[in-house]
Amino acid sequence: MTRITPLSQPYPDALAAALNALTPDGGDAPMLFRIIGTSERAWQKFIGGSLLDKGPLPIRERELVIFRTAARIGADYEWGMHATLFAERCEIDEAQLDALATKDAEDGGWSVADTALLATVDILLDRRHLSDEEFARIADHFTSDQIFEIVQLVGFYHGLAMIIGTFDIRPEPGTPSIPA
Template identity: 40%
Template sequence: MSQTAPRIAPLQPPYPPEIQGQFDRIMRGAPPLVLFRVMAGRPRAWEKFRAGSLLDRGPLSLREREIVIDRTCARTVCEYEWGVHVTTFAEAAHLTAEQVRATVLGDAKAACWSAAEQVLIATADALHDRATLDETEFKALSAHYDDAKIFEIIQLCGFYRTVSYLANALALPPEETAARFPK
């Protein structure tokens, strides 16, 4: 996107103490993301957004979670959120450069993924394309993941599709330090 400012203005510092405290908890001392600053300016939207967050320690490993998020953001062409996640979590999730690239340009059968990871990519793709899983897709998912993980995978796809809608529709400019889509 060539636009340099979001379509809805973000909060500017100094932030109200309650909001500053929330930013500090979420960002662990780093400056708040533009997405968070835009959302926090609308109290109802910010409250709902924070309630839906799935970045806590859930049933998925960090690697599994990030594969699902990165693929969902790539499929929704949300470079903003994809870039934030790749920059923040790819190294800790042990995603190689080839795997990061494959979240955008590869398919579920890419050789860089394990069989279980290929199922994560295929699940994100099916949910993106059809908003459901057929019996064969669900059986493949169930072969690698228990019910708690399956719920988390589906919720991550849905939540990050919503995040992508927000970032894309509000024309959020990329964060300065965030990764950009591979060419």
């Protein structure tokens, strides 16, 4: 059980439209959203920084960043949600998911751009700083707007994992865990 009582239906007026849009027929919105929604300020900050809108980074690359970040920090909740909702849509197969979950994700048969992307995620998580050479490597494949998005995704999902861990939010039923 989570550490605070999640919202239940009917959802508060200020959040009802957003939460109802995320609610499957006959069910509840995902637990993460129902927990964050208990604080209107936290919800507004979450929605404002979520980066799941159509941004400068193509959806497949966005999901590679999220999967790699989730794998590296042990964020089973986010891994499971994104594997369920986005992997197939982004043509990220089981072998690639397994590679993303390993310590050296560069061995996944990726394109040169994907390899640079995954290496950048790892460096950001390990050091929070890119050397000139590392920046040049990612800049060979992505625009400055896309690089901002990559950095913000890594930071956002790292912060989200802290929320999930603090409030002990368990993965949604039926979602997969990070491959061992």
